[in-house]
Amino acid sequence: MSAEPLTTRAAMLAEIRTFVATWFRDGREQGLEDETPLVTSGIVDSAGVLEVVEFLERRFDVRLGDADISLRNCNTLQGLTDLVVRRRAES
Secondary structure (H helix, E strand, O other): OOOOOOOOHHHHHHHHHHHHHHHHOOOOOOOOOOOOOOOOOOOOOHHHHHHHHHHHHHHHOOOOOHHHOOHHHHOOHHHHHHHHHHHHHHO
16 A cells, blocks of 8 residues: 555545454454444454554554554554544644
């Protein structure tokens, strides 16, 4: 995937949803809502969080530090999207 900028939060959220569904749910997006717990439900394990972080950094051209990798930021699609939006605004 390229690093072209996305213009809307909704488009960014949709792309993150597709990534998570593809890598962790055999492509199934059904039932993967904005606030579906990813880590605490077992959809994404700790190694999977690193895969998601790598995707976010590569796809959205952001740098995420250790402090960014928290349950608050990484447990839902909405949290991941909010994290990317914050980091992009800072750069």
